[in-house]
Amino acid sequence: MQRHLPLSVPTQAEVFAVEPDRVQLSLRGLSHGPATIRCRDTEVEVVVDADAIVVDIGNLPASTEVTISVEPSDGSAFTLAARTSTPPPGELLSRFATMSDLHLGSYKFGLIFRAQEKPAPKVEHPMRCALAASREAVAWGAEHLLLKGDLTHHTTAVEWPMLDELVSTFAVPYSFTLGNHDRQPKKKGIPTEKGMANVGLDFQPVSSVDLDGIRLLLADTSIPDKGHGRTRDIVDEVCERMAATDLPVFVGLHHNLENLPLPWFWPPGVPQSQSRVFLDSVKAANPRLMISSGHSHRNRAYVRQGVLITEVGSPKDYPGVWAGYSVYEGGITQTVRRVAAPDALRWTDRTRKAVGGVWGMWAPGYRDQRCITHHW
Numbered sequence: 001m002q003r004h005l006p007l008s009v010p011t012q013a014e015v016f017a018v019e020p021d022r023v024q025l026s027l028r029g030l031s032h033g034p035a036t037i038r039c040r041d042t043e044v045e046v047v048v049d050a051d052a053i054v055v056d057i058g059n060l061p062a063s064t065e066v067t068i069s070v071e072p073s074d075g076s077a078f079t080l081a082a083r084t085s086t087p088p089p090g091e092l093l094s095r096f097a098t099m100s101d102l103h104l105g106s107y108k109f110g111l112i113f114r115a116q117e118k119p120a121p122k123v124e125h126p127m128r129c130a131l132a133a134s135r136e137a138v139a140w141g142a143e144h145l146l147l148k149g150d151l152t153h154h155t156t157a158v159e160w161p162m163l164d165e166l167v168s169t170f171a172v173p174y175s176f177t178l179g180n181h182d183r184q185p186k187k188k189g190i191p192t193e194k195g196m197a198n199v200g201l202d203f204q205p206v207s208s209v210d211l212d213g214i215r216l217l218l219a220d221t222s223i224p225d226k227g228h229g230r231t232r233d234i235v236d237e238v239c240e241r242m243a244a245t246d247l248p249v250f251v252g253l254h255h256n257l258e259n260l261p262l263p264w265f266w267p268p269g270v271p272q273s274q275s276r277v278f279l280d281s282v283k284a285a286n287p288r289l290m291i292s293s294g295h296s297h298r299n300r301a302y303v304r305q306g307v308l309i310t311e312v313g314s315p316k317d318y319p320g321v322w323a324g325y326s327v328y329e330g331g332i333t334q335t336v337r338r339v340a341a342p343d344a345l346r347w348t349d350r351t352r353k354a355v356g357g358v359w360g361m362w363a364p365g366y367r368d369q370r371c372i373t374h375h376w
């Protein structure tokens with residue numbers, strides 16, 4: 001995995017995600033009408049009826065350079081190139097997916113000039129995007145969904161039923177943890193435990209579930225009425241659960257782990273002093289692990305203190321994503337995929353213009369930090 005500067009250049013057409021057997025294209029600005037997309041023996045016919053579309057190309061061989069031909073109806077054909085990823089050794093054992101930063105109950109996005117749908121739609125974009133992401137993750141093959149916090153926007157009494165409504169549609173089991181937006185009782189909301197109890201959501205600060213070949217562990221890093229996070233309170237139980245299994249462990253957190261004494265971008269995550277202790281502790285408890293957080297609403301990957309850590313963006317703002325994980329005997333792959341449903345993409349693609357257009361450069365990250373093969 002290469003290290004890059006945090007800014008990337010948004011493109012009109014790109015291979016957004018790669019996997020061992022498929023790629024996902026993100027295409028913007030094609031002329032409306034029928035278009036044909038070809039790659040090796042696969043041909044996909046689409047009808048372009050929006051500014052942005054997302055297209056999946058499957059049945060590809062692993063570890064192979066592929067050229068994708070995009071042929072819109074106006075004759076402006078072009079090609080894209082990519083390399084399908086190399087899976088870890090051994091059998092594919094299980095698949096799961098994560099979503100974070102759903103912010104159910106919000107209806108705007110941006111800093112000063114905030115984008116908003118007018119007239120207000122019947123179903124606001126956070127719910128539309130989360131519904132689409134979960135459906136697409138299950139169709140992709142996820143056997144379990146992990147929700148990594150900021151599930152509600154302001155912890156209000158009307159937002160917890162939205163979460164309950166969302167999870168009631170899931171076709172597979174799910175687990176969830178909380179983010180800073182889920183713990184704002186003084187600012188705008190109601191006590192978190194009360195909000196969850198009102199709709200019968202059962203919550204544990206540290207929870208785990210085992211799939212074939214992996215333990216999925218979620219830990220609550222949120223602090224009531226604070227934006228940053230902490231690991232001090234949960235590290236011991238996390239380590240106990242990691243040491244108690246022979247399986248590798250996927251650790252899901254809401255807050256990113258800071259690596260400098262002061263945060264260099266907003267929003268602040270878990271302070272460096274706690275992050276360092278956490279990383280040393282979890283690696284000692286079970287060296288076969290990876291960690292993934294949300295909170296930053298961006299896609300990044302890095303190795304710190306010998307541990308692979310990823311940050312994955314939100315389904316509801318550009319580029320509008322969820323992450324899929326394939327567990328093999330010898331490791332794990334992460335692929336960050338754009339939510340493809342037109343009613344979600346229509347909104348998420350618009351939000352690339354947020355913060356004076358900076359959001360479109362900051363949030364996506366680079367493909368080799370979204371789509372990763374990690375060996376245990």
Ligand SMILES: [Fe+2]
Pocket residue numbers: 101103150179181295296297
């Ligand atoms: Fe968030």
Ligand SMILES: [Fe+2]
Pocket residue numbers: 150179180181254294295296
């Ligand atoms: Fe957050």
